[in-house]
Amino acid sequence: MRRAIFPGSFDPITNGHLDIIARGSKLFDEIVIAVLNNPEKNPMFTVEERIDMLNKVLPAIETGNCVLTVEDFQGLLVEYAIKREIYAILRGIRAVSDYEYELQMALMNRRLEPRVETVFLMSGEAFSYISSRLVKQVFGLGGTIDGFVPSLVEAKMREKLGHTERMKYG
């Protein structure tokens, strides 16, 4: 069984994340989507809400025989990986600007736990500028996020913020 963890904040899940999961599903038999449980980050959605959205949108993507599982985790990612006996971390790279941050995390994780490798996949061009942070900012300021997140996620964001309320989330 080839298994990978796809970790992230997923606050909220974007079409860019779904693109990486779909690409990863061609390489792995199981992908555990691991939602960081870190309330200090002042998330827009609780971990439970993020997991619920993931479980609702994941069935729409084509993953062949790859099994998708959604869990939350706290603390060190590599400790969680070892506990789950999964030795690959899957991450997406959108643009050169992601590289430095991702390299730093991958090397730190490797130093902490050499048994775990990080596997990078390149996002589709159409998703190269989408991030949860920008989606929240644009939405909060009244801009359209059509095509950036699944429609269910957009509806949940609308519920959270209301139609006209303008707020910024970190």
Ligand code: PNS
């Ligand atoms: O979607 P994000 O916010 O870019 O994901 C970042 C994430 C969750 C992968 C990263 O913050 C993480 O692994 N956090 C857990 C804490 C940890 O293990 N830190 C050391 C790794 S550098």
